[in-house]
Amino acid sequence: MKLGAIEAGGTKVVLAVGNDQGEILEKEVIPTEHPDITVPKVIAFFEGKGIERLGLGGFGPIDINETSPAYGQVQKTPKTEWVDYPFGAKLKEGLGVPINIDTDVNVAAMSEAKWGNATDVDTCLYITVGTGIGAGAYFHGQTLKGLSHPEMGHIKVRRHPEDTYEGTCPYHGDCLEGVAAGPSLEKRWGKKGHELADDDKVWEIEAFYLAQALTSYIYILSPERIIMGGGVMKQQQLFPLIRKNVLEMLNGYVSSPYLTEKEIDNYIVSPGLTDEAGVKGALYLAMQE
């Protein structure tokens, strides 16, 4: 059986045709533009390819409540031309196949659990730190969702004593995303993250914020593994700093062999599927009835 997979990100959309064994047979990447440009391109890619179901991992707030009249509709996002756009409905109308929808980070967590760096555990959290900060959780065979989907990047964090930057979040100023996503690095320091690779202070502050968020996620969700991806996490020097800060902040409170100096390297890890976590997750989503 052929299945369609879409990973719709804020800057690019990854399109793939795969099979029900989870293999990707064909892939294409297009930029995320105005929906009137992008969505016809998406439909054109899949047309005539005989897909029987479609999985969509969508960026930004997207309504993933199947009982909602706005299921598959994009919600508040800084990409204003997508606000309230009925993404799921347009795809269903254009391609005439059933569609399963979840967030980009939820499907990434799902595919890391199925094929990546969390195949040996029942619960994992996937965090992306890039243009924004988002996270998805896969617990005992289900992605985490309730009232809506989580928006974990918008929690408040305590400020680093040496950081007075006001934050970039249009809704909350200095929430986690406001002080630790890629754009905040660039605005605070006047250079992009990869140009700051050698500046220790930059990564000390970045790790302080991300570790604080991870500590909250551990207290609230207790995942058995945390996978960190996205553009900012390409700075590999962040990993040891984050791990050290997490252990210090937990201060031994959560009893687990993972949360020790010896094992934390196997607890907070990079994605196993590198850049394919999203699209493979969308394929796995399409594989669900």
Add this chain to the structure above:
Amino acid sequence: MKLGAIEAGGTKVVLAVGNDQGEILEKEVIPTEHPDITVPKVIAFFEGKGIERLGLGGFGPIDINETSPAYGQVQKTPKTEWVDYPFGAKLKEGLGVPINIDTDVNVAAMSEAKWGNATDVDTCLYITVGTGIGAGAYFHGQTLKGLSHPEMGHIKVRRHPEDTYEGTCPYHGDCLEGVAAGPSLEKRWGKKGHELADDDKVWEIEAFYLAQALTSYIYILSPERIIMGGGVMKQQQLFPLIRKNVLEMLNGYVSSPYLTEKEIDNYIVSPGLTDEAGVKGALYLAMQE
């Protein structure tokens, strides 16, 4: 079929015999003392009553991972005489029946979902604010657990600008529990919560911290209902203050009809089972195979 239910709290243990319809037939409350005193009393209560299974909702960190060698064992708790006590194993040994174990707050969330104020939704969060702060989540028919159980009371919150109290948590000083549980009220203001009922500043600060935590829980878990119980929440004036702060902090970011001035009274609510949430949850736990 007769079933046993135990709600083991930090100050008292509620014991009940119920049936598989969820009805409580007999109940007794004993104080939480040294385990060598308390556990024989628990066993004596159930002996000869013909219970076929037991559900235990346990206070404090308790190992609820069924595959762990320490399943049912009490972990780090300020009640030092209980640390590492094999609570589950001792009960099983004493009564010779299968036992299901979860945290006190997880079973409270479960029973609110089954019989209380969250019967109409698929996901809920139960928070107790008393001697400590703990929370349990019930999502799509399962309580939330992973590496361990959540310890939601220990997240860091930003400090209220007028509050310099150093916090009571032996592990983290001014984490949420350290600045907002009952003992912190008493130490900060020199009186117990119920003696401070008329002091607006007390509840403004308390609501600021609790609302901040709720906002994080909403971003991270997205529950469809939040139920707040425990001794401190008997101060009913807290509810409108918390609701108002939550809406202000979210600042319209999470789209949901519940998160509006009109509906928030039906989103952040008191327990429906009042003081029986815990023991009824333990009974529901015993009802699970």
